[in-house]
Amino acid sequence: MTSVAVLVGSLRKESFSRKIAKALAALTPSLTFDFLDIGAVSYFNQDLEASPPADWTTFRNAISAADAVLFVTAEYNRSVPGVLKNAIDVASRPYGQGALAGKPAAIISTSIGAIGGFGANHHLRQSLSFLNMPVLGQPEAYIGGSGGLFDEGGQLTNDGTRDFLVNFGKAFEAHIARNLPR
16 A cells, blocks of 8 residues: 655644644545654754764654655744754755655645645745655645634534545545656
8 A cells, every 4th residue: 555654744732734634544545644743853953964863764764664745734934834844854864865855745734814824835845846756736735724624523524625635635646656666
């Protein structure tokens, strides 16, 4: 089965990004989703590359083992949260040997506001392009109003969002199949 490393750009316990990622995983049973804890990844420091910390090695190995990567992120100040950027920096190193290079990817951005994390989505696309990650182009996923999509138990209650995620999951699966090494 095709495996997907999931990087959720929010550490908050009741993160809407995490809830959306979990909803997508439940609605896309043809893929296996491995949620990686980016909060456990220590800060990137190039001085440590010669002898990387164990958390870096564990994180890089988990990404290397995956067939693809899903990024689901909130937007902070029109960009990605710093903890997500740090995780990307750690996974992309050492230069030319990073775990992310060439992995098919998809991005879902979300916010409680109406524009659904548009700025974060496009900043992330720019970074992933540099890392030579083929990113799913369509459908684009900007999920606004995320605070009203779930019940108290964290279950997705919005039918339109559910339908969108089903179609997004199918498109992501096809994108992965097109971009996996043969």
